């Protein structure tokens with residue numbers, strides 16, 4: 001049986017039918033807003049390559065978090081920019097850690113918001129790499145996996161002691177989920193979930209973020225720890241290992257160029273999947289919208305829906321607050 005008995009337009013002609021048969025829905029509950037915090041007070045410094053996004057000090061950050069909550073968005077992801085950087089990224093886990101100060105303020109003012117912290121060293125190291133640099137057997141400087149694990153554990157513990165609700169390691173070291181889970185459990189923090197950046201690709205789309213977090217690597221690139229964009233099967237191994245190590249939520253990053261990875265992961269694994277709609281994906285749409293070349297709201301809703309349709313439940317996006325407001329109306 002086919003045309004003229006079958007007519008797919010039948011269900012498209014009536015807007016009520018359209019709503020009834022719609023397969024994918026986007027809700028503010030699916031969104032997580034990334035935010036950048038730096039020391040100081042009354043700071044609200046716009047990030048040039050990410051219009052409408054700012055580096056905040058802890059006080060102005062609290063005001064921003066309130067407005068994100070008002071938009072119906074339940075969660076934020078915090079990145080810290082330290083006052084000084086060094087080889088070991090000490091401000092990531094010191095008593096003065098800026099992320100910890102920020103969490104305390106947020107928890108006082110907005111106790112209901114879910115505070116997720118990005119656990120990584122690249123914002124805190126003077127060389128801009130995500131771990132400890134050691135000279136390897138060939139005399140070449142390299143990120144040392146196991147030495148980095150100890151520091152990531154210290155950073156995660158500091159965040160949770162300050163009140164973080166969830167930890168998101170983004171460094172791509174092997175074994176970090178297990179190391180962090182073990183340390184949290186040993187301290188009785190058995191109820192703190194880990195959202196692992198599991199399939200994180202070495203991507204050109206992180207460019208604007210590195211301005212925002214002041215974290216570009218000073219030498220070399222991140223290809224010895226982030227994934228090769230050509231690989232799918234390796235992403236499935238990364239995800240499977242993170243789940244085995246205790247990840248509660250797994251993440252694919254970036255989102256749009258990797259929708260196939262999200263789709264494959266959602267067929268394969270029964271854990272919630274998050275996708276990071278990264279800075280470069282934001283910047284290119286924003287730039288075109290500012291020139292009037294595309295309709296920002298329409299394109300953003302289409303992008304976010306496509307990420308949901310591919311199989312991600314959660315979306316980390318710089319449009320979270322704006323999309324929350326759009327969804328309300």
Ligand code: PBG
Nearest residue numbers: 120122170205206209278279280
């Ligand atoms: C830190 C980190 C990065 C991003 C999130 N966590 C940068 C990087 O790996 O270079 C990128 C986020 C974005 O581009 O929006 N490791």
